[in-house]
Amino acid sequence: MASHDDILNKVMAHYTVDTSTIEEENRILKETVANMKEELSKFHRTPLLVAEVKDMIEKNALLKLNNGNEFFVEVASACEPLYPGDTVLVEQKSLTVVKKIDAQRKFNVEKFVIVEKPEVAWSEIGGLTKQAEEIREVIELPLKKPELFKKIGIQPPKGILLYGPPGTGKTLLAKAVATATNSTFIEIVGSELVQKFIGEGSKLVKEIFELARKKAPSIIFIDEIDAIAATRIEIGTSGEREVQRTFMQLLAEIDGFKPLGNVKIVGCTNRRDILDVAITRPGRLDRLIRIDAPNEEGIKEIFKIHSKYMKIEKGTEIDRLVKQMKGFSGAEIRASCTEAGYFAIRDNRTTIKQKDFLRAIVKVKEEIKEDGEDYLNMFG
Numbered sequence: 001m002a003s004h005d006d007i008l009n010k011v012m013a014h015y016t017v018d019t020s021t022i023e024e025e026n027r028i029l030k031e032t033v034a035n036m037k038e039e040l041s042k043f044h045r046t047p048l049l050v051a052e053v054k055d056m057i058e059k060n061a062l063l064k065l066n067n068g069n070e071f072f073v074e075v076a077s078a079c080e081p082l083y084p085g086d087t088v089l090v091e092q093k094s095l096t097v098v099k100k101i102d103a104q105r106k107f108n109v110e111k112f113v114i115v116e117k118p119e120v121a122w123s124e125i126g127g128l129t130k131q132a133e134e135i136r137e138v139i140e141l142p143l144k145k146p147e148l149f150k151k152i153g154i155q156p157p158k159g160i161l162l163y164g165p166p167g168t169g170k171t172l173l174a175k176a177v178a179t180a181t182n183s184t185f186i187e188i189v190g191s192e193l194v195q196k197f198i199g200e201g202s203k204l205v206k207e208i209f210e211l212a213r214k215k216a217p218s219i220i221f222i223d224e225i226d227a228i229a230a231t232r233i234e235i236g237t238s239g240e241r242e243v244q245r246t247f248m249q250l251l252a253e254i255d256g257f258k259p260l261g262n263v264k265i266v267g268c269t270n271r272r273d274i275l276d277v278a279i280t281r282p283g284r285l286d287r288l289i290r291i292d293a294p295n296e297e298g299i300k301e302i303f304k305i306h307s308k309y310m311k312i313e314k315g316t317e318i319d320r321l322v323k324q325m326k327g328f329s330g331a332e333i334r335a336s337c338t339e340a341g342y343f344a345i346r347d348n349r350t351t352i353k354q355k356d357f358l359r360a361i362v363k364v365k366e367e368i369k370e371d372g373e374d375y376l377n378m379f380g
């Protein structure tokens with residue numbers, strides 16, 4: 001028979017096991033609660049801001065935020081030593097620096113701009129003989145014969161500005177001169193620089209010029225330059241300030257060039273009227289070349305270029321078509337050829353007839369008219 005003590009021991013043992021299991025369970029539950037609290041607090045936390053350290057003044061930092069504002073702030077004691085140029089995370093309210101991040105803010109420019117070796121022959125450009133000559137003299141000659149300019153003792157222009165209505169061959173000319181000089185063609189679009197790279201525009205400009213120097217001879221082609229270089233009556237919003245900064249950086253890069261550097265700039269605009277004169281001052285893009293819609297002779301040349309590989313029915317009166325295309329830009333002449341081809345395709349033919357061209361020209365004209373109306377409607 002079990003003794004009294006035996007029974008007591010058994011009962012005690014039973015309870016001991018029980019408490020330890022309960023304690024274990026309790027511990028797990030506590031941990032779960034802590035984890036959930038932690039998760040929950042993540043939802044409450046405000047996101048940290050990214051800023052750049054401009055300077056360190058003893059233990060404090062002078063920070064620059066993306067919007068351009070600068071602040072003098074505290075640095076958390078746990079934060080590693082900071083140096084100007086570092087990228088840091090800061091608390092939204094106090095702007096205390098919490099952490100240094102290893103963001104190499106130097107982004108890969110080649111991802112953002114079009115860099116290519118174009119292949120456009122001068123013979124692919126109709127009309128514009130005078131303009132092509134001038135571009136060759138100002139860009140091609142100095143790139144090909146820099147010693148000539150040294151000998152004569154003059155400095156060739158750093159860049160040119162092509163201006164005139166859209167679709168008239170400005171991009172084409174720039175590509176042709178890049179082809180002729182075997183230059184790297186770096187294309188940026190002013191409006192994209194302003195819209196897509198908010199806060200980064202001036203940095204991007206700087207790096208584009210760096211890239212151009214590295215890949216020289218280069219041509220930096222700035223399409224829609226008016227988007228960065230427009231005269232502004234007042235600079236109010238931070239967006240406008242940002243554009244202004246990008247523009248200032250562009251001017252600084254142009255001014256900073258070594259005079260005989262083989263990086264050339266071709267700016268392009270169809271809004272010369274709104275352009276800030278600072279960009280065309282002597283020593284900057286000081287050669288202004290006007291690119292107009294072609295005259296009759298030009299239209300004929302451009303038509304021949306774009307219909308070169310088309311099988312055109314004998315007896316087609318080219319001169320009549322040319323007259324019908326009066327006022328067309330190069331791009332519209334090309335569109336007329338393409339449309340004529342489509343009319344033939346729809347008619348199961350491979351030879352293009354005069355009537356295809358005539359119908360195509362009417363269609364292109366209608367599109368121009370509609371675009372014009374849309375444009376006018378924008379102004380109510």
Ligand SMILES: Nc1ncnc2c1ncn2[C@@H]1O[C@H](COP(=O)(O)OP(=O)(O)O)[C@@H](O)[C@H]1O
Binds near residue numbers: 165167168
């Ligand atoms: N003078 C021209 N000669 C031949 N083709 C032209 C000419 N102008 C325009 N084009 C055609 O129209 C297209 C668009 O022209 P583009 O050079 O981009 O005009 P822009 O830069 O002046 O707006 C060209 O790729 C080309 O096919």
Ligand SMILES: [Mg+2]
Binds near residue numbers: 170171223
């Ligand atoms: Mg263009």
